[in-house]
Amino acid sequence: MSYLAKFLSIRPSRALASLKEKQPVWAVLVATSTVAIICDSAIYQLNQMAERSNETRLLLTQAKEQMSRLKSLEWESISKGEIDDNLVEELAENQEATEYILGKLEAIDRRDNNDSLDRFFVAYSAYRDQVKEALELVSQGKIKEVLEINAHAIDEVYDDLYSKITRLEDRYVYRNQSTRALADFGTATALILSAITIGILFHQFSQKLRHKKDELEVAFGDLQQAQDQLIQQEKMAALGQLITGVSHEINNPLGAIKASASNTEKALQEALLELPLLHQYLSPEERESFFALITQATNGQPLVDCQGSRDRKRKLVIQLQGYDLDDDRYIADLLTDMGISENLDFLSPLLTSIHHEWAVQLAYNLTCSFVNNQIILHAVDQSSKIVFALKNYARSDASGNRQLVNVNNGLETVLKIYHSQLKNNIHIIRDYQDIPDILGYPDELIQVWTNLIHNAIHAMAGNGTLTISTRHQDHAIEVSIADTGAGIPADIQHKIFDAFFTTKPAGEGSGLGLYISQKILEKHNGRMAIESQPGRTRFSVFLPA
């Protein structure tokens, strides 16, 4: 009740505010039920009161009618001047009925302790006394006295009584009406109160709903943000893996370029110092042999593999043994590096000279810039390719629009970036068909190819055959990437596209690669299929052409 009192005494806004402070629903319900019970009992009481007032009024009306009938009977006997048996009987009957009604009224008077009713009873007994006196006089035959003295008094007393009972009647009518009005007011109040309670509960409920909705929206936003972050992390992780390969691909040619340039410089410095001695040290015949060596060196193929070089050097050593040199191995080494092939007959004059070592060294120094230049050009080509591939890899259309994508080129870009890792004894079979360009997001598709190729390399542990094929059929293109790795067990094949599913050791794979790839393909209205058995796993990607 104290809660209710407090609740009712505070302003609605405060009430709502206090409800907002997470008042439990049950408290509101208990309060409402209490108010409802109180209202109901009050309205019941009021209705009872109104009913009683109405009852009293009816009794009063009956009493009034009864009295006027009684009065007319009595007056009839008085005016006749005699009381016959019929009249006595009728009077007695009416008297009895009147007494009965008055008895009820007396009971009400006792209950209500009503002054007006008291006064009515006083007036009634005065009237009764008057009538009784008059009737006695009539029975004694003193008609004249009755008419002269009592008739007037009786009339007066009766009028007084009549007006009293009429007032009483009016009062009870009024009381009945006002009680009814009060009950109606109570009912209306109760209804309003219920409406307010329902409103509050509804408001509270909708507040809670809105709050929950807000919470859910925030959680959903957080989730989306987390997902974006993970996708970004996955991208960065893929890029990180690539950096290993890329830095190798870039630093290798850079090292070659740097060393070649400084080698050329040193060789030319040395050569320029020695060159003036040429005429002094070598005869014309030896010089001819010397220039022939230079000509052959500049036309030679210096960049052969080591095994070939060693074989060539061995053969040269055998040939040089015929010249009885104490440094045949060193000379053979220089000649091999100059790209000189097996037949050394043209060098015969030079090799028999006492300055043969000086001459071969000078020829080497003069020609090594050609080799070094070739190395530099090769290195520049290598780095350009990787830079081009990187540019393709990172290309993204700022407008976010689809553009025409050449899928074969995208696959080649990824293979270029993975070049260093694919060197590890992985045989690549390119089976490209002439496929049409498709509309899509080039960087995202490259992410898919990167993921599939990376997984394939990982599955083969650096050893096996990677087959990449592209096909065009029925308004679609199919890209399949197959490896000869261990395969994916049948029981986990359905899980591999799930987010966070990974077979790699903790910390190595995010488990998002295939999940994101599939999302990217969905964005392109494409799909991915997998067939796997030990020794052959094939991911097929279908994209609308």
Place this chain on the structure above:
Amino acid sequence: MPNAAILCVDDEVSILKVLKEQLKRCFGRQYIYEVAQSAAEAWVVIDELEQEEIKILVIVSDWLMPHIRGDEFLAQVHQRFPKIIKVMLTGQADEAAIAYAYQQANLYACIHKPWEEQELQQVIRTALG
């Protein structure tokens, strides 16, 4: 005739070519200079040199190579020839691989590509004492 050799291992011919020239220019005819494009080929060269009774003093190896990576190769060499000085020359190697090489191959130094000629020569000169 020198009876000591320096062996360079890298999968790129051009790197081997310039590396050999730099070493040759620095140490001249003191040593024999051999090159190999992979660990497997390096073992062939090592065996050949052993047959010729030529002692390998230093091996300079790349890290990222086909089949076997530099750190593993040097660790294997260390098992058989603990006295050979092992140097890694790499465009990229993760920290773990370098740490592994120091521990398992008693790596003498790790030089990063693109390298300074002076640094390379200095490392080998000091190593050879």
